[in-house]
Amino acid sequence: xxxxxxxxxxxxxxxxxxxxxxxxxxxxxxxxxxxxxxxxxxxxxxxxxxxxxxxxxxxxxxxxxxxxxxxxxxxxxxxxxxxxxxxxxxxxxxxxxxxxxxxxxxxxxxxxxxxxxxxxxxxxxxxxxxxxxxxxxxxxxxxxxxxxxxxxxxxxxxxxxxxxxxxxxxxxxxxxxxxxxxxxxxxxxxxxxxxxxxxxxxxxxxxxxxxxxxxxxxxxxxxxxxxxxxxxxxxxxxxxxxxxxxxxxxxxxxxxxxxxxx
Amino acid sequence: xxxxxxxxxxxxxxxxxxxxxxxxxxxxxxxxxxxxxxxxxxxxxxxxxxxxxxxxxxxxxxxxxxxxxxxxxxxxxxxxxxxxxxxxxxxxxxxxxxxxxxxxxxxxxxxxxxxxxxxxxxxxxxxxxxxxxxxxxxxxxxxxxxxxxxxxxxxxxxxxxxxxxxxxxxxxxxxxxxxxxxxxxxxxxxxxxxxxxxxxxxxxxxxxxxxxxxxxxxxxxxxxxxxxxxxxxxxxxxxxxxxxxxxxxxxxxxxxxxxxxxxxxxxxxxxxxxxxxxxxxxxxxxxxxxxxxxxxxxxxxxxxxxxxxxxxxxxxxxxxxxxxxxxxxxxxxxxxxxxxxxxxxxxxxxxxxxxxxxxxxxxxxxxxxxxxxxxxxxxx
Numbered sequence: 001x002x003x004x005x006x007x008x009x010x011x012x013x014x015x016x017x018x019x020x021x022x023x024x025x026x027x028x029x030x031x032x033x034x035x036x037x038x039x040x041x042x043x044x045x046x047x048x049x050x051x052x053x054x055x056x057x058x059x060x061x062x063x064x065x066x067x068x069x070x071x072x073x074x075x076x077x078x079x080x081x082x083x084x085x086x087x088x089x090x091x092x093x094x095x096x097x098x099x100x101x102x103x104x105x106x107x108x109x110x111x112x113x114x115x116x117x118x119x120x121x122x123x124x125x126x127x128x129x130x131x132x133x134x135x136x137x138x139x140x141x142x143x144x145x146x147x148x149x150x151x152x153x154x155x156x157x158x159x160x161x162x163x164x165x166x167x168x169x170x171x172x173x174x175x176x177x178x179x180x181x182x183x184x185x186x187x188x189x190x191x192x193x194x195x196x197x198x199x200x201x202x203x204x205x206x207x208x209x210x211x212x213x214x215x216x217x218x219x220x221x222x223x224x225x226x227x228x229x230x231x232x233x234x235x236x237x238x239x240x241x242x243x244x245x246x247x248x249x250x251x252x253x254x255x256x257x258x259x260x261x262x
Numbered sequence: 263x264x265x266x267x268x269x270x271x272x273x274x275x276x277x278x279x280x281x282x283x284x285x286x287x288x289x290x291x292x293x294x295x296x297x298x299x300x301x302x303x304x305x306x307x308x309x310x311x312x313x314x315x316x317x318x319x320x321x322x323x324x325x326x327x328x329x330x331x332x333x334x335x336x337x338x339x340x341x342x343x344x345x346x347x348x349x350x351x352x353x354x355x356x357x358x359x360x361x362x363x364x365x366x367x368x369x370x371x372x373x374x375x376x377x378x379x380x381x382x383x384x385x386x387x388x389x390x391x392x393x394x395x396x397x398x399x400x401x402x403x404x405x406x407x408x409x410x411x412x413x414x415x416x417x418x419x420x421x422x423x424x425x426x427x428x429x430x431x432x433x434x435x436x437x438x439x440x441x442x443x444x445x446x447x448x449x450x451x452x453x454x455x456x457x458x459x460x461x462x463x464x465x466x467x468x469x470x471x472x473x474x475x476x477x478x479x480x481x482x483x484x485x486x487x488x489x490x491x492x493x494x495x496x497x498x499x500x501x502x503x504x505x506x507x508x509x510x511x512x513x514x515x516x517x518x519x520x521x522x523x524x525x526x527x528x529x530x531x532x533x534x535x536x537x538x539x540x541x542x543x544x545x546x547x548x549x550x551x552x553x554x555x556x557x558x559x560x561x562x563x564x565x566x567x568x569x570x571x572x573x574x575x576x577x578x579x580x581x582x583x584x585x586x587x588x589x590x591x592x593x594x595x596x597x598x599x600x601x602x603x604x605x606x607x608x609x610x611x612x613x614x615x616x617x618x619x620x621x622x623x624x625x626x627x628x629x630x631x632x633x634x635x636x637x638x639x640x641x642x
Contacts, residue, residue: 069628084632085639108625120636122610125629 003060006260007050008252009043010083011035011070014106014134014219016042018050019249020061025093025257029053030246035106039070047076063256067248069107081255083248084110084123090251091215092118094241099211102201102230102238103247104220106134111204113211124204132167132200134220139169140193143176144186155190155225162192167200190225198229205234212236217247270479271456277463278507282354284467285316289354293468294416297352299343300361301531302388302556304546306431307409309469310423311416313357317465318343319505319527320619321351331373337589338618339503340366347378355381357415362387363558364591384411392551392561401547409543424542428549434469437476438532440484446522446577449496450489454520455510461528462505492519495637498579500524500570500600501616502587508622509585509614516630518637522577524570525585530554557592566596567603574609580637581610583630588615610636 005020005028012035019030031049035042043066051057058076066074067086074080083103091101092114101112107130112123130136141148155161162184166172172193179189197220214236220226221244231238241247268276277284289295296313298305305315320342328336328345346352358381360371368385375383386408389397413419438461445457460479464472497518499510503526510520523529533554537545554569555561574582582604586593597613604611612633614626 069624082628082632082635084628085635119639120632123632123636125625125632127615127625 003056004062005054005056005060006253006257007047007061007064008086008249008254008256009047009064009066009074009077010068010086010246010248010252011039011043011046011066011074012068012083012105012107012219012248013070013130014138015245016046016068016070017246017249018046019246019253020050020054020056021250021253021257023257025254027250027253030243030249032245035070039073040075043070043074047074063260065252065256065259067252078256078259081252084112084125085120086248086251086255087217088112088114088118088120088123088251089254090247090249091217091241093250093254094247095213095215095239097213098215098239100205100208100214100236101247102205102214102216102234103218104133104197104201104216104226105218106130109133109201109204109218109220111201111208111210113208122208124207126200126204130169132197134218136167136169136172136197137193137220137223137226139173140176140190143173144180144189146186146190149222151190152194152222152224152226154187155194156228158185158187158191160188160191161195162188164189164192164196167196172196191229194223194225194229197226198233201230202233210234210236213239215239215241215247217241217244219245221245270475271459273475274459274463275456277466278459281319281321281466281505282316282351285314286354288314288468289356294356295354296357296359297355298359298361299339299367300363300386300556301526302361302363302550302559303359303386304405304408304550306424306427306546307405307412307419307543308357308359309427309430311412311419313412313416314468315359315465316355317527318346318352318355318358319462319465319503321346322619325619331377332370335589336366336370337502337587338620339505339587340370342619344370344373347374347381352378352381357382357384357412359383360385363556366589382415384408388550388559390559392555392559393563398547398551401551402544405543405546421542424546428537428542428545430469430473432536434464434473434476435532435534437473437480438464438529440480441476442522442529442532444480444483448488449519449521450492451483451486454499454514454523455507457520458504458507458510458523458528461532462507465527465531494519495580495634495641496521496578497634497637498522498524498570498574498577498582499528499585500582501526501585502590502593503527503618504585504587504616506616506618506620506622509616509626512622512627513583513630516627517634518630520583521579522573524554524573526556530556557596565603567600570600571603571607571609574604575607579609580641581612581633583633584611584613585616586613588617610640
């Protein structure tokens with residue numbers, strides 16, 4: 001396959017994502033791999049996998065924008081752009097009527113408000129700890145011995161959510177253990193965890209001012225329990241892209257293409 | 263006594279690297295030192311009595327001693343300063359002056375008295391409503407009482423000495439204001455972080471010494487040629503004390519220019535009007551009640567939102583970053599109104615809660631970069 005390609009590499013705390021778009025801005029390939037402990041290595045690995053999938057070589061990349069919390073670890077980047085700008089760009093490219101983006105990744109969550117042209121009006125980000133993010137769900141799923149991809153579907157079967165008062169991963173874990181000891185069902189606890197996350201996201205969303213259409217991006221968007229809970233909390237339906245995890249990398253690739261056109 | 267060698271800016275920066283080194287040296291030389299917490303402390307009175315007024319701003323590092331005695335919602339300025347006091351690091355201060363700006367500071371004064379019995383504590387309670395004859399009469403009495411309390415420690419303070427101190431502080435204030443004008447109008451000549459180093463060092467050095475360095479520094483900058491314009495987004499910073507210059511550095515590293523501020527350790531403390539003629543204590547009343555009121559005080563007719571919009575526009579700022587010290591209630595009460603006014607004026611804002619004496623968190627850099635990207639996209 002021929003280049004040139006424009007690459008976006010999004011190195012997050014949990015996974016690294018790479019997207020290649022062609023000169024027309026068409027999404028050609030996308031890859032997601034676990035980040036592991038070495039972010040530079042993860043970036044190399046995910047980009048190599050994307051190139052292999054496209055049957056291309058490094059020389060076929062005309063420009064590369066790195067994003068995510070490991071953005072400064074990406075070798076060969078033309079420049080770095082924050083994940084806030086990239087998620088907004090990716091979501092708006094797929095859904096031109098998008099006015100809001102909710103992104104919940106491995107260790108942070110964001111609410112972004114867009115104007116009709118896709119420019120960021122305002123954004124909010126969670127505080128420094130990973131409360132109410134993907135990591136929080138992973139720890140809780142492990143405590144409850146529920147595979148991560150079953151968390152959402154099982155939460156949706158609960159008749160009511162258990163009361164979880166904290167999204168602090170450490171406090172919530174002990175709360176979950178107490179609830180289990182009191183005989184609360186796993187489903188209700190899962191529903192309670194989804195509700196806790198939605199309440200936290202809702203406070204970010206309220207501060208930025210949500211308007212439809214709202215796009216949800218990031219790995220946690222794959223969790224239907226959380227998606228439904230957020231929809232209830234913010235009062236708008238969420239649009240979840242087919243591959244919500246790659247929105248940041250897609251936005252980065254599209255920005256790389258836009259840079260080259262300048 | 264001028265601390266350190268090098269250019270004025272190098273001295274200012276090195277003073278900020280170790281806040282109290284100069285004050286300790288001054289104390290060791292035999293001059294009495296008065297620590298103060300708030301820019302409403304009448305430094306001129308302390309200076310006239312022979313004290314070197316140095317601002318208490320906490321210091322980097324943990325606060326294990328203070329954590330045992332303070333509630334979780336005490337701000338990092340109170341917590342860190344109290345920890346420094348409990349560990350004996352503030353023993354060079356003969357006197358500590360508190361202002362009644364918030365409950366934390368009011369209660370800290372009492373805690374300080376009981377835990378540092380060898381240090382004298384004076385509380386200056388400026389009226390929370392600063393306009394009107396009653397407020398002026400009340401504050402005249404407060405400052406008269408403060409003068410007597412200081413005199414009881416140091417002997418009589420003459421009116422002439424107070425006038426001389428007012429004059430010295432006014433000369434210094436004028437230079438700082440000229441520097442702010444330079445920063446707004448010739449933003450490439452001096453970075454935002456350098457300006458903050460000048461301001462911060464000014465509360466850590468004897469006024470005479472700072473003035474001696476500041477005067478040639480300002481004159482030289484005013485005469486300098488403008489470097490090539492950087493064409494970076496212009497940002498205005500508003501907030502509480504902000505003694506952690508790392509936040510301003512990180513903001514500028516994110517690709518913007520901090521061109522003006524409304525910070526307590528910034529332009530706000532230098533917003534006092536000129537002293538009227540006559541009784542020097544009356545003059546102090548007029549000056550301190552006539553300044554840009556801090557969010558802990560209220561002046562009828564003063565709208566902090568409209569004020570900030572006007573300041574941001576005058577600085578041609580594309581956005582405003584709020585650096586609010588966590589648990590700074592006075593600021594957080596003002597913030598919703600201020601931000602709403604700013605939004606209505608079409609000026610984007612970014613709110614960041616900061617802990618003053620901890621390293622700048624990585625997350626702050628991401629937010630700052632995203633804000634700068636947003637401002638750039640808007641400008642394109």
